[in-house]
Amino acid sequence: LNAEGLDNSTLEIEIMSQKDGVTHFFKMQNRKFLETYRAATQTAAQFNEKYGYVKTKPVYTTVTKTFIADAIPESDKPKALRIASNPMFAGEFAAAAGAGAGAAVENFAVAKVWIEDGCIVCNACEGIFPEVFEVTDDTCLIRPDAPLDDGLKILEAAEACPTEVIKFDKAN
Structure with missing residues (x-):
């Protein structure tokens, strides 16, 4: 100072x-x-x-x-989608289907399957029907010459899609 x-x-x-x-x-x-x-x-x-x-x-x-979620603990069970068409879980879904579910749905053929914009690449569709759906790094594709005779599996894949971008037309 x-x-x-x-x-x-x-x-x-x-x-x-x-x-x-x-x-x-x-x-x-x-x-x-x-x-x-x-x-x-x-x-x-x-x-x-x-x-x-x-x-x-x-x-x-x-x-x-x-x-960030906590890590999932390791398990002896293999990782698989818990859906009705997966044979690993068929027994769990069989009881629910028989309890007042009504008549079994008849399978149908599909004329066309397509994927709209918005796929988040979650692999649910490919896990259900890999013969039809192919998931790449950034989208999902319909395989060329895909078998379109099992409409129930395609319907199941469309219902399992979290973004509801799988669309199809039934064959006449």
């Missing part, structure tokens, strides 16, 4: 409260600051004691969120 040339300089003071999140910024000529500093009659603690600004602020903690 006693250095030469300070009278002509500018002083910048920034006061930040991490607890309150309040920032104050002061910019003044050093001459005015020195006058104010030398004229001060009390400390910050004395000021707070006199005017009663000793308030405790609540401390809020931010919860950390993550969108």
